[in-house]
Amino acid sequence: MKATWFFLRKEGLVHWRRGRFLLIGLVFLLFALESPLVARLTPQLLKSMGNGIQITLPAPTSVDSWTQFYKNIDQLGIFLFAIVWSGSIAAEVKSGTLVNLVTKGLPRYAVVLAKFALAAATWLLALLGSFLVTWAYTTYYFKDALTPHVWQGLWPLALYGLMVIAITLLGSAATQSSFAGFIAVAASVVVMGLGDMWRPLRRFNPLSLTTNALPWVRGTKTLTSVAPAFALTVLITGGCLALAIVALNRRRL
Amino acid sequence: MALVELQHVSKAFKDQPVLTDLSLAVPEGSIYGFVGENGAGKTTTMKLILGLLQRDAGTITVAGRPVVYGGAAVAAGIGYLPDVPEFYDELTPSEYLSLCGRLTGIDGRELPQRIAAMLKTVGLPQNRRRIRGFSRGMKQRLGVAQALLARPRLLIADEPTSALDPTGRREFLDLLASLRGETTILLSSHILGDVERICDHVGILHGGRLQAQGPLKALLAAHAQAKVALGFADAATTQQAAAVLHVAAAAKPVAAGAAPQPDATAVTATTLLLPAAQGLTQALQPALAALLAQGLVPVRVSPVQPSLEDLFMEVTR
Numbered sequence: 001m002k003a004t005w006f007f008l009r010k011e012g013l014v015h016w017r018r019g020r021f022l023l024i025g026l027v028f029l030l031f032a033l034e035s036p037l038v039a040r041l042t043p044q045l046l047k048s049m050g051n052g053i054q055i056t057l058p059a060p061t062s063v064d065s066w067t068q069f070y071k072n073i074d075q076l077g078i079f080l081f082a083i084v085w086s087g088s089i090a091a092e093v094k095s096g097t098l099v100n101l102v103t104k105g106l107p108r109y110a111v112v113l114a115k116f117a118l119a120a121a122t123w124l125l126a127l128l129g130s131f132l133v134t135w136a137y138t139t140y141y142f143k144d145a146l147t148p149h150v151w152q153g154l155w156p157l158a159l160y161g162l163m164v165i166a167i168t169l170l171g172s173a174a175t176q177s178s179f180a181g182f183i184a185v186a187a188s189v190v191v192m193g194l195g196d197m198w199r200p201l202r203r204f205n206p207l208s209l210t211t212n213a214l215p216w217v218r219g220t221k222t223l224t225s226v227a228p229a230f231a232l233t234v235l236i237t238g239g240c241l242a243l244a245i246v247a248l249n250r251r252r253l
Numbered sequence: 254m255a256l257v258e259l260q261h262v263s264k265a266f267k268d269q270p271v272l273t274d275l276s277l278a279v280p281e282g283s284i285y286g287f288v289g290e291n292g293a294g295k296t297t298t299m300k301l302i303l304g305l306l307q308r309d310a311g312t313i314t315v316a317g318r319p320v321v322y323g324g325a326a327v328a329a330g331i332g333y334l335p336d337v338p339e340f341y342d343e344l345t346p347s348e349y350l351s352l353c354g355r356l357t358g359i360d361g362r363e364l365p366q367r368i369a370a371m372l373k374t375v376g377l378p379q380n381r382r383r384i385r386g387f388s389r390g391m392k393q394r395l396g397v398a399q400a401l402l403a404r405p406r407l408l409i410a411d412e413p414t415s416a417l418d419p420t421g422r423r424e425f426l427d428l429l430a431s432l433r434g435e436t437t438i439l440l441s442s443h444i445l446g447d448v449e450r451i452c453d454h455v456g457i458l459h460g461g462r463l464q465a466q467g468p469l470k471a472l473l474a475a476h477a478q479a480k481v482a483l484g485f486a487d488a489a490t491t492q493q494a495a496a497v498l499h500v501a502a503a504a505k506p507v508a509a510g511a512a513p514q515p516d517a518t519a520v521t522a523t524t525l526l527l528p529a530a531q532g533l534t535q536a537l538q539p540a541l542a543a544l545l546a547q548g549l550v551p552v553r554v555s556p557v558q559p560s561l562e563d564l565f566m567e568v569t570r
Contacts, residue, residue, distance in 0.1 A: 002355075003356055006352060006355045006356055007352075007356075009352075010341065010344070010352050013343065013344065013348070014341050014343045014344065017343035017383075018343060095339045096335060096337070096338075096339040097339045097340065097341060099305065099333070099335055099339075100333070100335070100338065100339075100340075100353065100399055101352070101353070101356060102305070102325075103303055103304075103305070103325065103326040103327060103331070103333045104325065104326075104327045104353055104356040104357050104399075104403070105325035105327050105328060105356050105357060105358070106325075106356050108323075249323065252305075252306065253300075253305050
């Protein structure tokens, strides 16, 4: 575990100096500022564009703000992580940076674990930060009581993000391509999307952790409805990490 | 005693045999030159010793302990310098060496001094400059530093000079030579001049097998053909002499199955090179007799020391 910690510190320093944290922080801050604002301005925007046409829109609420937030993170934010970590293992294998460290006693599993730990911590912090800012702005703009359970939408999304990171690392450990991590995520989203069409499966589908967060936030549904999906997502995350370690163990350095 | 020992090692990549029944022994304290053409299997052999590849057959021991695939080479006392060492561009050499040192298990309090001393040894400045923008030569120096930081018993260096310019190469070889006695070095190369310069032991790999190995001097004496150079006064005499020796060589009875003695070859306009496998006297006696009979007098007669190149050519033929 010591080796994992040393490698994790190296990862942190390299990512910091490459400006990755700044990039992710800025993007997630943008989401946080944008979500309530877009929700608030959408009616005016539509009105100004639809000149002459009579549009009647309900007044925006905090529901619109949170909808916008989950859409942003689910459709853009998570993929930013898949992109940033897409080639992280493949690149180290390909360039030969791992050879030096592995011959010095760095176990290969430490590479996978450290990379997961860093990406996961970054994801959770960025998500939390973005969430808190959105929350502050939303309560500032919309003084309604339509979204009483704000935290309820966050847990499933946080877990889903961890799974996406694990899938990214598996893709990157199993192949030589620097796009493999991203492609693995894209492919699994497609598979989950297809699975979503079959209703009985939905309770198990990890995708249901992100696509429909608002009922939980509004309190019309409880998280127990997706308990099987929770369990399956945890299993997939663990399974992907284990497979990534196996894959890296088999790679020729 | 052999520090590294390979016995009957075989390795194939997807049915493509790279090493077949390779046996090799690197004596403790030696600088062992591992020679072979590109693709002969030098890197594969080194990675097998490092536990980075899985062998198909045979045994490998380092300091008497068997090598296991995936085991940390450093635990076995091996430092490794890859042919083109790669680092993290965003780190400084000190930061990189610190990571290496910690992974190796060097005490954290001792580490800064060790790193400073090592940077000095390899001739890299200790400052905040990052590895991004380092030249090949500087990366090679850092490569040596990371390989030697844990004071290994054995340094494995894969084609370490192939990417360096003449000055860099000279400095690098001097650095390796300065380790003689402290560290056993296994060095692969296809640059025979480099090997001849610093190695005291040589192994020649060809076709996945070790064709010859042992102390360089003994090998040269045993294998490489000694030659003798005959110098003549002018080019015309030299040509006549060549014709005479050609006749002389061809007239010699050839034992059944044995390869015929190669003819004398002209190396310059006034010098002929005569093979002297059975000793100088044996070669010179008939040749000089034949020449003198024709009134051709060599003005210079000098034995030629066999080189590693001759040896290499002979055993890989």
